[in-house]
């Protein structure tokens with residue numbers, strides 16, 4: 001499944017658009033507007049870059065970022081959340097985006113280059129797998145994961161990795177599709193429904209249990225827009241202090 005997901009997103013970024021699929025997926029600037037991304041962020045991003053934004057929510061209203069924070073964006077895609085994060089940071093703060101598609105990381109770096117130096121100097125992007133994060137334990141104050149958890153086959157392992165790299169008291173914000181009921185057979189037959197965050201989407205109970213199983217102490221759940229079989233949701237967890 002991982003190879004298939006990688007290939008889908010590699011093709012998207014190479015084509016400069018996510019509109020490759022027969023699936024009715026929302027993406028781009030219109031999606032960001034619908035999700036309530038701040039006006040300044042919408043202005044920051046060049047028009048040509050928006051076509052590769054495929055978040056499942058907007059993590060930023062769910063957390064109060066401190067300017068000195070170290071933030072990790074797992075499955076950063078083309079970097080919209082990393083750019084958003086950089087707006088909240090001051091010198092000393094840091095945002096790192098990681099994605100396993102090399103071409104996505106290239107796109108993030110090009111996007112960072114288009115920003116003023118004082119903004120781009122706190123942003124780093126690297127190629128890597130979210131299921132095995134190349135960071136020391138207790139590194140980040142905040143991890144965001146927007147439209148990515150449902151793509152992991154090993155969801156518990158991915159959350160354990162995030163838990164490991166979070167500092168004690170640090171926050172994880174996951175935005176994703178949540179499965180509302182059993183899926184009809186055609187989701188299993190459509191080759192790319194996993195890659196569009198559908199077939200691998202957990203139910204509310206599954207995702208809350210995963211958060212608790214890996215050790216998150218406070219788990220908050222917030223619904224966004226509901227569609228036929230899925231709802232957009234934001235799940236926030238806090239790593240136990242000490």
Ligand SMILES: C[S@@+](CC[C@H](N)C(=O)[O-])C[C@H]1O[C@@H](n2cnc3c(N)ncnc32)[C@H](O)[C@@H]1O
Pocket residue numbers: 005006009052053054055056074075076077078079080081098099100101104128129130131145146147148151152197
């Ligand atoms: C639906 S897109 C969301 C991208 C981005 N977060 C956004 O909001 O636009 C999913 C992203 O997760 C990345 N991804 C999927 N599985 C991954 C993994 N195991 N490790 C790292 N990145 C992964 C994909 O390459 C893709 O860029």
